[in-house]
Amino acid sequence: MTTELFEGNTFILYLLFVLSVIIIDKFNERQKMAVIYLCTYGMSFQEKASCIQLCILLAIMMFAIQEYFTLDRKKLSIFHKLHYKLADFLYMSIFQYKLWLVIFALVLRDRMWMDAGWMTESLGIIFFLLSVTLFIAALIWMFNVPEVFYSISHIYEEVWNFPYYNADFGSDLLWRLYIITEFEDDLIWDRQKAYTTASLEYVKVWYRNRYLSGEESEKEADAQRGRVRMRDIILFCKRMKGHLHGVLRRGHSTIPMQLIRILSYRHGLVFNSTKNVRFKKYKLFKRKVYEWIYARMFFEGLKNYLKLELGNDLLDYKAYLVYLYPHIVQCTIDGITYAPAMKAFRDDEGKVLPMHEWDIEKVYKMAYGFNGETITEKKIAEKRKRVEERRGFKE
Known part of the structure; x- marks a missing residue:
């Protein structure tokens, strides 16, 4: 039978x-x-x-x-x-x-x-x-x-160690978030939905902020109405070629892209600085494609999921992603590596301080320390001036 x-x-x-x-x-x-x-x-x-x-x-x-x-x-x-x-x-x-x-x-x-x-x-x-x-x-x-990835459930748990509702997105916290983005992703506040560099919105925002001002903004308006000169097209292509070279060779990852990279890779993560790696360019290409695809899918999917779970519109979701950054990514300050960066900010009892209480001077050092740059008083002064001019925050 x-x-x-x-x-x-x-x-x-x-x-x-x-x-x-x-x-x-x-x-x-x-x-x-x-x-x-x-x-x-x-x-x-x-x-x-x-x-x-x-x-x-x-x-x-x-x-x-x-x-x-x-x-x-x-x-x-x-x-x-x-x-x-x-x-x-x-x-x-x-x-x-x-x-x-x-x-x-x-x-x-x-x-x-x-x-x-x-x-x-x-x-x-x-x-x-x-x-x-x-x-x-x-x-x-x-x-x-060689690449082994954590499950989406694991990534979610790592993120939710710092839940959205625990952060007070007041002016003190925003000041510290603006400092971080000035170093890591200064266009994040100008974008609406672009989580990665591989999006039309990101290209538009990047190009407008980088090259268009005054009379050039009028040219952009003319271009949008269809009056585009061949010279402008050629100039745009040259600029985009340089930008794409930077994206592929030097990273230029947004904060969501960096977060998904750090949270996802269990084994096999390769950087430009990594030495003695076979098929290094291919592995870097795979990593970049992963960031482009999964940064948007995860963080946009997470946003929609949390809206239903919390019954909240998540109006500060963009700020929340920046808030997560120092709680997940490591940095080096004065030769000491903190993994994650939030461990650099402790009180007398050794407990990690809430982010809105972090020392501003040390936040600047932390922001430089994400990329391992040499920290000098001159560099900090220049960045502080830029943050004050762009965001209006002063000590």
Whole structure:
């Protein structure tokens, strides 16, 4: 009776197998993916199996496993929008699980190649060997990916150690937040929704603040009305080329991008200054793409989630992200590293002071210390003058 029930129902058997794999607690994520890949690739040796259909089935199952059958509960709540789930699935499938390489191997196993008029026995053997090689390479590459990420639930817990409702966003706190952004992300207050440098809003705000003032603002207004001269277009392209070079080579990460980087990476984080790293440019590229995608998804998703949970409009959410920064990111002051930076501000009993009570002079030193810059009185005086001119805060 059981044999008759499952006879010819390959999809049901495949589904049951996948479900049995994902509930095995002793396997990590990569081991589970490897077993599913092996099962799927093995099915390509059945005469009736269509490798193209197997590719589609594998992609659908992987998407469902990563985005809906996950044990990461906060991921389900924060990445609740479909395009967030698709972006997460594509990044993980391409860079972490090498799904694209497995699909390529399956496509080479499809019978359409064997039925082609130009196919010979020798070419058939080459296609088979190439398919097997690609599949083995995908497994080896997947298990050797150095980047390991924390779960969204873990990231949420790290953030929520400093809940939104515990911060008093008064003038004393804002003063300290403005100092931090003057060093780390001075455009954050001018942006509405842009969490990363890879957004049209960020480019507009950056370009306006960097290059447009007075008569040039009138040119921008003319451009918006369609009166754009070729000279202006060429100038814009040159400036954007220089900016993109800085983004890719020197970082230029926004505060949300830096936060998601520090909070997410469990292992394998690579910086420009990191030495003796193989495929360093590729790993930096992967890291930057991760920041671009996940900074917006996580912090926008978190905002929507907290609005429902707290019943609050979160009008100071932008300030909250800056408030999180010294509570999560480390800094170096007078040769001493504080991880995170808030540990530099303690009272006589050793307890960390509320941020609105932090010493202003030391906040300037902390802001320089995020990048490990040499701190001098002249530098602090220059930054203090800039903050006073732009924000109106004076001691």
